[in-house]
Amino acid sequence: MPDPQKAVRLADYQPYTHCVDSVDLTFRLVPEATRVTARLTLRPNPERTGRNALRLDGEGLKLLSCTVDGKPVKPEIDAESLTIPAKSLPAGAFTLETVVEIAPDANTALEGLYMSKGMYCTQCEAEGFRKITYYPDRPDVMSRFRVRIESDLPVLLSNGNPVGRGKGQAEWDDPWPKPAYLFALVAGDLKAHSSTFVTVSGRKVDLNIWVRPGDEDRCAYAMDSLIRSMKWEEEVYGREYDLDVFNIVAVDDFNMGAMENKGLNVFNSRYVLASPETATDDDFARIEAIIAHEYFHNWTGNRITCRDWFQLCLKEGLTVFRDHQFSGDMRSAAVRRIEDVVALRARQFREDAGPLAHPVRPESFVEINNFYTATVYEKGAEVIGMLKTLVGDAGYKRALDLYFDRHDGDAATIEDWLQVFEDATGRDLSQFKLWYSQAGTPQLKVADDWKDGVYTLTFTQANPPTPGQPKKDPKVIPINVGLLNPNGDEVVPTIMLEMTRAKQSFRFEGLAARPIPSILRGFSAPVVLDRKGLAEERAFLLAHDTDPFNRWEAGRALAKDVLAEMALKGAPPPPAFLDAMASVVFDESLDPAFRALCLRLPGEDDLAQTIHAMGRIPDPAKIHAARREMAGALAIRLGDGLQRLYKDLDDSAPFSPSAEQAGRRALKMSALGLLTRRDGGKLAASAFARARSMTEEIGALSALLDVREGQAELAAFAARWRRDANVMDKWYGLQIMNAEPSEAAAVTTRLTETPAFDWKNPNRFRSVIGALAANHAGFHHQSGAGYRTVADWLIKLDPLNPQTAARVSTAFETWPRYDAARRKLARAELDRILAAPGLSGDLREMVERMIAAR
C-alpha cells in the first residue's frame, strides 16, 4: 500500500500566524543557478493568539543564508518548509531575509521560475511561488511587492509599475497588496506590440504584448481584444484599470491557457498569436475570450482574491461568467450561449457523472492543481448565471457593486459573495448555497397536463449520488419557460419558474388551446432535462421556438434520440429528422452560425454519456458507425442544395475575424464536409488549394481525412507550416482525431516518432496524446491500444511535468460507463500508472479517485 495522501480540508482553515507588510525580492538570473534574495517585513497577526513560530513554504530551494533583523538564524528545514521557532523571533515586527538558489533551466514542471526557449518566466498559481523562495504561499497573505531583476537580457518585467531601469537591471513596484500566486517575472529577448488606453477617469495606460522577435505582427487581434475588454469592464461593471502599464507575455511552454498575474499576464502563445493565415475562427474567438478573462481577473481575483483555494470558484466561476457575458456582447449572444452549453455538457456533465465529481466548492483536496476543473469553472459560472436569473439584472448589479465596494483588498469567501446578494436583494440564499456544496447534475423530469382551460407543468428533480455524497436535498432551480400556440405564436413569453421542492407544479390559466411548452430557455439551469418521447414536440420547437437556444436544443435533443436509437438498435436515420435538418440548414432567414451549429451532430462522447444516462452500456464502435451513417444520410438528403449553399457562402470580401464572417465560414465548412462524402474529396482538394484562411485550410483538410483522403495535402500543410509550432499542433491533432478507430493508437505512435514531437512541450503533448483521448472510438477501441498508448505517455511525462500528466489523465474518467471487457482493460492501465516508480502526487490523486469508482 502506498502512503495515504495528505488532504487539506476547508474545515481546518486558520488565518496565518503573521502579516507580511512588504516583500523585497532581488533576482540574479542565471539559468542553472539563479539567486533569489527575499526581504520580508513581518509582524504577528493580531487574529492569532500566543507567540507563534514562523513557518514558510519552500520546495526545492537551496538555502544560502537566513537572517532575522540582520542576525543569522538557523531555521529548521524539511522538504516543504522552513521554520523559525518562536523563541528565535522578536516579540513584535521584524525583518527576515533569505537567500536561496534555484535552477530555472532544470525546471521541467513549468511551475515556479522556468525557462522557455531562452526566456525566463514564472507560473505561481496555485502553489508555485514556494519553488522560488521561502514564503507563506497562501492567498490570504497579501503584501506589497517590490522586485529587482539583474540580468543582461534586454527585457526585464515584473508586476506593477516600472520604477527604475539601468544597465543589466530593472526595478518594479506593485502598489496593490497581493498574494504570492499573482507574482510574475519575465526576462528575455522580446519584442513588443504596443498601444495605449485611456481609462474613464483619464488615466493613460501603456499596453504591451511581448513576443519572440518575428511574432510582433500577430498580436493585433489580441491587442484589440484587450482594449475592448478594458472598455467593456468600465461600461458594464464600472471597473477601471489601476496601474500605469499592462503587460502581456506570450510563452510557448505553458501548462495552462493563461495567467492573470497583476499587471503582467502570461499567456500560452497559442492564445495570443493570430493572423488569418495561422488562426482559425475558433482560435480568434478563444483569444478574445481568454484575453478578456485574464484582464477581468484584475478585479475578480486580484483586487478581491480568495481566502483559500477552496474558494477558487469565487474568482474563476465569476470570471468565466463575465468572459461569457463579454463574448456574448461582442458576438451573437445566442450562438455564444449554445457553444458554452455544448462545452458545459462535454466537460462538466461528463465530470459530474463520473468518479471525479466534486462540488463547485470542494471541501478537501490533495493537490490543488487537480481542482482547476470544469466544475469549478463552468458549473461555477452557471451558478452565477442562475443567481442573476433569480435576483434579476438590477439585483445582480446592486450585488456586484456592493461586492466590489465591501471587499476590495480582501481575500474573500463564497459566504462573503452570497452575503452581498442577500444584503443587496433581501433574499435568503441558504437553499441556493447547495449549488456550491453538492456535486452531481440534477435530473429534471417534466410532465404536463391540460384540463378545463388550465395548463399545468409538473417538475420533479432528482439529485443523483456522487462520490462521498450519497444523499442530497432539493435545489433551487430557476426554470425559464415560454408557451407557444399550435400555430407557432408565443402565447406566454419567457417567465421564470422558481422550483424549490423535489416536486412542484406551475399552473397557467386563460389559454385558448393546449400550448406547446418551451422549457429551460437559454439553459437557465445546469440540469439534465428529461422530456421523453416527444419527437413531434421537438420538431415543432425546432421550427418555431422564439428562444434561439431552445430552438437549437430541440434539434439537438432530436439528434441525440435518433443517434442513440441507431447505435442501440441499428435503426436507420428517420426521414422526418433529415427533413427537419434540411429545413433549418436551408432557411436563409436564420443566422448562418446558428445553422452551422444545428448541422453539427452531437459528439461521440456526448452520445456515450446520453446512452449511459438511459441506463444502457454505450458501445463506442456502434456510436461511431451511427454518427458516420447519419452524416452520410444527411449528405444525401441535403442533396444539391448543399452545392448551392457552398457557393453562396463563398465570400469575396477581404478576411475579417468577425462573428458574422466566422458564421458563414462555419456553415460553408459543414457543407464542404458533407459534400466530400459524396464527391470523394474533389471539392475539398480544390478548397484546400485555394484556402484564404486557416479555417478553410483546416476545414478542407479535415473533410479529406474524414473520407480517408488528404495525404498529399497533409504533406503540403507540413511543408508550409513546419516552422510554426502552434499551427503544427493542429496538423498533429487533426490526423489523430480523424483516424479510423482501429488505427488511432498506431497513428498516434507513428506521430510520436516524428522529430518534431517535442513531448516536453505541453501544447504538443496535448495535441497528440490529448487528441487520441478525444478520438472516442479510437481511445476506447476494444483492442485496448488506445488506453495503453495514453497510459504509456502519462507514465513518461509524469516525472517531468506532473501537472499536465494529471490533467490529460482525465481521459480515463469515463471508464466506469463501458462494458466489462473495456473496464478491465482501462482498469489495468490505471493500475499500471499507479505502480509507476516515482509517481507524482498529482497523478496519483487523479488515478486513485478514478479507481475508487469501482
Ligand code: BES
Ligand atoms: N488562473 C487561471 C490560470 C491557472 C489555472 C493557473 C490553474 C494555475 C493553475 C486563469 O485565469 C485561467 O482560468 N485560465 C484558463 C483559461 C480561461 C479562459 C478559462 C486556462 O488556463 O485554461
Ligand code: ZN
Ligand atoms: Zn481564470
